[in-house]
Amino acid sequence: MSGLTPIEPVLLARRGKPNSASLDTYLADGGYASWKKVLGGMKSGEWTPAKVTDLVKASGLRGRGGAGFPCGMKWTFVPPKERRGDKPVYLLCNADESEPGTFKDRLLMEVDPHQVLEGMMLASFALEVKHAYLYIRGEMVHVAEILEKAVAEATAKGFLGKDVLASGLDLDITIHRGAGAYICGEETALIESLEGKRGHPRIKPPFPAVSGVWGCPTVVNNVETLCCVKHIVDRGAEWFKSIGRNEKNTGPKLYCVSGHVEKPGVYEAPLGVPWETLLAMAGGVKGGRKIKAVIPGGASAAMLTAEEVENLPMDFDGVAAAKSMLGSAAIIVMDESTDIPKAVTNIAKFFAHESCGQCTPCREGTPWLHKMLKRVVNGEGKKSDLDLLLQISNQMGNGMTICVFADAAIAPVISGITKFREEFEAYIAKSSQPDFALAAPEDVTNKVAERTSAGIHS
């Protein structure tokens, strides 16, 4: 059996069931069995934190938040007790789902909040956490209410709180609402925000596993990642590994398909499902039209052309090989009627609005990209604008800033202009602006100084 054989839903198995968010139905469906199993096997030594971590490592689970970092490995970065001393370890569940095109974590929390909590509990056990936080987007007011209710139910049943299920362990979970800031999905910005500050990403190292929230070792995991942890403890690492394209891309995965498709929605499939299969799940392109471009991993991912997505394995390595990224698996389909320059301008506006303002290249660059793109689509572009946009983009990314926001902001601009340049040029051809080419800035400088850079530096 191939790892790509269609699967019965795992993470979304309880979607559509009546009252799926309630504790009673969760228990009736076998929920919290793993939590009871692990805590019950604690005293005999059958279950240890190391055993849970090893299971997660062996499963090959890669983080579902965007970067695809191996989850078990992330956990092992937390220093052992002898090195961290009395400092508590914190687990933060990243539910700040804000990447345009992503809506899987919201669904998981709405449909099955106890699944999320059980994942957090098991991860807390593995990491010896006494207090875990779930940081949820401010906009998801009602989802936060569902989670609050779930925490209260779980606490009342003794699954959380002091001396959980008479194991001697204490564990609390706090639901913490954000207040509207895309950047807080970046793990160090999330930490800053939880501390009650502006969400400015931190310089790394130190990594959160060593020094995170309140200066303590901290693990930040995405909602879907933690849900996977629950199922790995339920069914074992081998089972998890049996799903997926290869040993580096394992497990069930939620794909958010939106844009121009017949049936937009969240689809669960083995990680690495071919593009065509996924598109068929979403009912194909709207109105039977042709695809012009696909964004495979949310607004931060480079666009792919119809040819580039053909037969593409939709997993971390497959999409990376096509020079884009799976990210949060937010697949945005754009059909042949799509105005690419306008779509790119829309995305550029998003990033200009959401830059945290900490690093100059990003704070200044993102609004400039948006302004220039707006000028192009408003019919006021200059011939030189496209190269200037690419030049500015190249000065913003690749390690010029503290976090990868700037890289995210330039990916759609660079891919849009390079892959669909003729559409941008068509706008410029109709432009009302005088048609002149601006010399590259360094040439201007050299002309003013009447010298060449070669002469200065040799």
Place this chain on the structure above:
Amino acid sequence: MSGGQNLPVAEQAGNPRAGEHGALSCGRTLSFSTETRADFDRLLGRYPTKQAALLPTLWLAQREWGWISREAVDYVATLLELAPAFVWGVVTFYTMYNRAPVGKHLIQVCTSISCHLNGAGEVYTECRKRLGNLSPGEVSPDGKFTVVEVECLAQCDKAPAVMVNDDDYFVITKDKLDAFLGSLK
């Protein structure tokens, strides 16, 4: 962006700029009601530092007063032993804290990419037009409506998505706009 905070202070008619940190004054001294105060006390027990309770405390303040005025900033700062300027810095960083009063129905239209591809741009413009040519963030003369753009609401499969106060509305296309606006009393 939400809540009309993008209007320059000078444009907020009848709301004189007050205080060194730039927040608008509501013109009265504020303190939490007994119920909110109890919620606040509960909050403190959830975090190892007082400062960590800042975002949730600001939520309580907004629930109580509808927006974050200079007096609210000062009050929250006192409660959490923080500098008012620091609190104001946090308020201005996050888009969901209203820095000026908003209408009874704060209509937030998602215009991010998936909604954009499904006509959200037009819905946003049309929505403001039909409510009497409202500027982004402006409160309608009857105090009922404020319309703003909002970033991706994670409802991309039900585009265009709109949020009114805390509630989600789905597939608000241009032709459904009149019925949708009519449902907001």
